[in-house]
Amino acid sequence: MxxxxxxxxxxxxxxxxxxxxxxxxxxxxxxxxxxxxxxxxxxxxxxxxxxxxxxxxxxxxxxxxxxxxxxxxxxxxxxxxxxxxxxxxxxxxxxxxxxxxxxxxxxxxxxxxxxLPGYLLNPLARTFPKLTIRAVKSVAETFDASMTATAIRLVETGHVPSMLVCHGPLGRRWFVRSPGVPERWFPCDTLDPEGYAIEVKNGKDQNMPRKIGADAWFDLRGADDFEVEEESFRTANGEILTILNLIADDMLEEREHSYRR
CATH class of the missing domain: 1.10.10 (Arc Repressor Mutant, subunit A)
Structure with a gap:
């Protein structure tokens, strides 16, 4: 129960x-x-x-x-x-x-x-095959809640293996992961200079998720074997929030890990 x-x-x-x-x-x-x-x-x-x-x-x-x-x-x-x-x-x-x-x-x-109570949010969250900015906006409108609070709650439902990462001017401020995402996937402090999130930081809007090598987000040995789907948006106070969908089942397996040197 x-x-x-x-x-x-x-x-x-x-x-x-x-x-x-x-x-x-x-x-x-x-x-x-x-x-x-x-x-x-x-x-x-x-x-x-x-x-x-x-x-x-x-x-x-x-x-x-x-x-x-x-x-x-x-x-x-x-x-x-x-x-x-x-x-x-x-x-x-x-x-x-x-x-x-x-x-x-x-x-x-x-x-x-x-x-955003779970007993009302969860049935709606299950209707989305992946977590996107469009999905977050839709749910935020339905519940009259902020994009940030809504994105956090949707990640926490765990219906889609995902993460939400917040970066400010000085680097990563916080992140939250779905319950089924192993702890070894710990996001880097800074945005990858060749990633899509840096484009949003520089003022360009992102209108759909795009695949990128997982090593752009995780300083973990073997991360370059995987891809994630990335989509970012800017908050009212200038922070960059990035939704990461973990699309490879192997990323969800528990295993020993080591960080790149």
């Missing part, structure tokens, strides 16, 4: 059976957050202040609408898991990525499960 997350438990208890039913204000009210305010904040993107069983969430309206939704869901995560604390969430805390730590990681996980 698959264990459901606290966020999914809340959604099921409210009778949420479709993505359009995920009404954050109604969910917040049910959780004891009787008001969501929108006003400019200094030094943070959102905050929650509670007393007893009731709380107020404040969100900065200058953020994009889908980021505001994630911010609300994030604060609800704090309310569920960190009751009684006053928390001010800065931009770095709301990265919608696996890089957050401690209480922020817990709140981010709650937000992802609330906005």
């Amino acid at each position: 698959i264990r459901q997350s606290p966020a999914e438990g809340i959604l099921r208890s409210l009778g949420v059976t479709a993505p359009s039913d995920i009404d954050l204000e109604a969910i917040a009210f049910d959780m004891g957050v009787f008001r969501i305010k929108y006003r400019e904040l200094d030094g943070c993107e959102a905050r929650i202040v509670g007393m007893g069983k009731n709380a107020i969430i404040t969100v900065d309206p200058r953020s994009p609408p889908r980021r505001q939704r994630f911010s609300i869901a994030h604060e609800l995560g704090h309310w569920h898991h960190h009751h009684g604390k006053v928390l001010f969430c800065q931009s770095k805390d709301l990265r919608q990525c696996p890089g957050a730590l401690g209480s922020e990681q817990t709140a981010n996980r709650f937000a992802s499960n609330l906005l």
Whole structure:
């Protein structure tokens, strides 16, 4: 039996059976957050202040609408898991990525499960033979979620052996792999100068996945024996997110490995 997350438990208890039913204000009210305010904040993107069983969430309206939704869901995560604390969430805390730590990681996980619950996401994820930007956009529209949060959740479903890798100006920032992808496939710190992702970094759009040697992404002996499908896009804050589909069954086999020298 698959264990459901606290966020999914809340959604099921409210009778949420479709993505359009995920009404954050109604969910917040049910959780004891009787008001969501929108006003400019200094030094943070959102905050929650509670007393007893009731709380107020404040969100900065200058953020994009889908980021505001994630911010609300994030604060609800704090309310569920960190009751009684006053928390001010800065931009770095709301990265919608696996890089957050401690209480922020817990709140981010709650937000992802609330906005993209597995029991609604998984049936849709199974309809895609591979993970593409088009698929991510379609699911993001359906759930009114950000591209980053959606891409992460789709990789995590494991229906397609894949990875999502984020690069910033200083190199790789984080990555997430599907459950069935062996740990030996650990992406390089920097983008391959001859890869397709570097084109996106330089301002060129990518409109379809393209095959590339796996050694462009993995500094692993024998990686040049395989190909992966690569597709990248630029986020609003300038990071490069790359979807990697592992198309060779042999890449999913567990085996001893060594890195190139």
